[in-house]
Amino acid sequence: MPRVASTFTCGPSRGVFASVLIVSCAVVAACVFALPGCSKKSSSDSGSDPKALIVGFSQIGAESSWRTAETKSIRDEAKKRGIDLRFSDAQQKQENQIKAINSFIAQKVDAIILAPIVETGWEPVLKQAFAAGIPVILVDRGVKVSDDSLYTSLIASDFVAEGRMAAEWLANALGGTGNIVELQGTPGSAPAIDRKKGFEEGIAPHEGIRIIRSQTGEFTRAKGKEVMEAFLKSAPGQINAVYAHNDDMALGAIQAIEDAGLKPGKDILIVSIDGVRGAFEAMVAGKLNCTVECNPLLGPAAFDAVAKAVAGETLPKNIVVQDRVFDQSTAAEVIDSREY
Amino acid sequence: MPDSMSRLVWPLAALALLLAFNAVVSPSFFHLHFAEGRLASPLIDVLNQGAPVLLLALGMTLVIAAGGIDLSVGAVMAIAGAVAARVLETDASAAAAVAAALAVCLAAGLWNGLLITFAGVPPIVATLILMVAGRGIAQLITDGQIITVEPGSAFLAIGRGALLGLPAPVLIALAAAGALSAAVRLTSLGLFIESVGGNEEASRHAGLDVRSTRLAAYAIMGLLAGLAGLVDAADIAAADANNSGLYLELDAILAVVIGGTALTGGRFSLLGSLAGAILIQSLSTTILMAQFGGRSVPVELNLVIKAAVVLIVCLLQSSELRRLLLRTRRAVA
Known part of the structure; x- marks a missing residue:
């Protein structure tokens, strides 16, 4: 059967229109969904004080009101303490979180706060942060690594x-x-x-x-x-x-x-x-x-831990958030x- | 029509087996009584809970028959609920909320159709764009929060109302099925769709407007996805943009396939898709109700059981496999 011209490329004018459309869709999609460091999703929350502490925060996403409350708590607390917060929303993808942490390391942040989406696969990127001397505070979920010293502390509910x-x-x-x-x-x-x-x-x-x-x-x-x-x-x-x-x-x-x-x-x-x-x-x-x-309002506890870690104090491996009935x-x- | 009848046999046989299984394992499955002015029974629950997938499967049948696919329907459902909840927040009437939501969903369907027919984007890619972006749009509309609909709102009748003892979602799904069957059989729409999906070149040479036919299928799909989203939101009295319709596009496609419509397009059976959708929901309800030695089914097995049953139905439908089995039996004899 002579099905040479496929269904999707018919005539030159439509081909051009299609490619423009596909390219623009792809660019928009890439900007919105793929790049954790893209300008829309990454923002500095506080002013230009050169001596301000710089902290990177890699969040999983905004899938529930619980998580949006957690993000807000961390952003508000950073603002209150005059901390320069670099926020990255991973859109539910671990690879975006790893990219974000790499970029935090490249930006030489003072500390990293990470809400890990899954437990495994963090070893290489945490090793890099460790080698760069950047303390990593985990919030609300733990990770499985061979060496516990790769992260500073885990703040979570039991x-x-x-x-x-x-x-x-x-x-x-x-x-x-x-x-x-x-x-x-x-x-x-x-x-x-x-x-x-x-x-x-x-x-x-x-x-x-x-x-x-x-x-x-x-x-x-x-x-x-x-x-x-x-x-x-x-x-x-x-x-x-x-x-x-x-x-x-x-x-x-x-x-x-x-x-x-x-x-x-x-x-x-x-x-x-x-x-x-x-x-x-x-x-x-x-x-x-x-x-x-x-309790998702982990901001105060997270930045207390950041302050102690930056000051060189030792922190308990697990900081349990007190939940009430x-x-x-x-x-x-x-x-x-x-x-x- | 013997051909369409034979395609219907297997999903119906599987459904009958499933019901027989329930008769043994959970006899209360067939218990029927009145509660809060409507019939209450697991059988009614199957139709009630299955209404969104049923609506999606109807539209998906036309889209697939026309040689396409629509992965965005779950996201469009979320958009429908989100738009309706936001409109209701402004103290607008339930009718306004429904109209606004359906208009947006019709536009979403047309957007898919235009990308595919006029821009030449492959259906799987075009609808994938809206599948990803659509849920984001729904989340933007709701700010990522679950928006609750006021308890007294007339809008809730779509999900929780009843007429003659039957829940509203069941009636809506049946009405949609009736209307669509009439539309495809009493007008030339059904014939055009089968022709376009069966052989696009031949249809074009025969003077058929291929683009408009496809566009119509996607527009109907958008409307039905919107209706499914409204039923879903009214049922729980809230717009849950993160979860409404999540993965339901896959259930809808599965229902169509179980119903005997080929993914390659052409001949289709709305009745088969209905049977497929009911089979999928019966399976879920069966798993929820089943008790073995005083225990529920372990949750880790839910999806495995579903997959196994679907696999068996698909294997039964495969004429190649049947021929192979027959040949072996003859060889043995």
Whole structure:
């Protein structure tokens, strides 16, 4: 069959138009999505004080309100302390984070703050930073490296402790007996694994409490609702409480419970983790019983660590962020002071 | 038509097997009762939760039949929810929010179509651009936050309302399926699409307007993706730009393939795609409900089970494999 002229190149004028269009699309796409050091995404937050501390911050992206709150906290704290912050958004790609760290090293920054997207693959770039004598502070997630001295310190919440706190609150509220369904986070992710583990540890002493269903809601509202709908139908009348690995899934579950004609927060108790604003609103409305905070406001702690590291002080390898438990009794008082 | 019937057999057989499995493992799957003024049953949940993929699969059938593909539908869904939530924030009516969202999504579909038909960009590349950029646009519209829709808003009826006991998303999906079937069979649209996808050169020589036909397919796809996004947002009463429609383009393409429409274009079956979409959602609900020895399915196995079932359906559909099996059996005998 004579299919010489392909579908996509027909006539010279269209060819020229097409190539111009493709090239311009590619340039725009490259600028917006690929280059971590591109002017749009990289910015100096403070003035031109030559003696100001220069700190590079490689952030994963802006995929959740939790992460935007973390970014804002670090930017605000840098501004407050007069630190020249070089910010780079990796758009969910490790290669962009590695490029950003390389460029921070080339810019001879005083310290690097890194929120690593995955645990592995950091060895070479951390070695370069180490060789250049630049301290690296990890925030909210750890890395797996053969030599711990490649990074200075890790500032993060203890996900296992969060799960345990949720379990203790729920065991107490249930009076030691009840059937729980669990909405897990994204399979394989550190918070999902650890929050499951901590919760199981927390309910272990209570023989009357059982987890009767456990499936993944992938940390989203829509999936949380879908999974809860299925649970309500596969175990009708048996569910006393819901444990969700994050607030968004709990908010989805609340809707599923309402659709089934039950009262969330009363007929079925609900406890979740994160402490986002929507969770506080649901607690004030009496639909969510408890949320365990996972604090994203790491700016102050991160720059305390930077200051100490630059001054040559030794830091503990793990700095654990203190998370608190909030329930309906305190929700109304604190809701206005919540920053995320 | 024996040909289209035979293509429908396998997804329907798989669906029947899946339902039979549920009858044994989770008998409550077929339990039907009224709750909050609408029918409640896992069977209804399958249709309700499956409505977005169903809507996407309908449009994707036309796009694929016309010799194209659309990877941007998940991102367009996110845009629809984001636009609607933002319009609702201004105290505008639900109708205005729906109209604005659908208009933007129609424009997104036309943008894909124009890039492909007039600029000559390959469909996979053209729609990949909007797939990446579209989610970014949705995130820009929402500032990366989940925007909650006020509880009393009439907009929520799209996701949580009911008529005659049936949830609104199910009715919307069925209405779209009915309208589209009528459009492709009562007008020449279906014939044109099959012709363009089957043999573009021949269609052009026959005097068919290839560009307009393709453009129409992408425009319809944009509208349906917008509708899917609205259903999704109304269902959870919020626009979640990060997660709405994420990876659903793949589910939609899968539904079309399971339904017996060839990825190379040409003949298509809307009914097959419907069956494919329902099969995919039944599988998800089955996994969520199944209990083995008092335990749920381990979450790590969810996707493996899905892949295995889809693989089996695709193998059953392969006429080459069937012929091979028959030959071996004859050789053995």
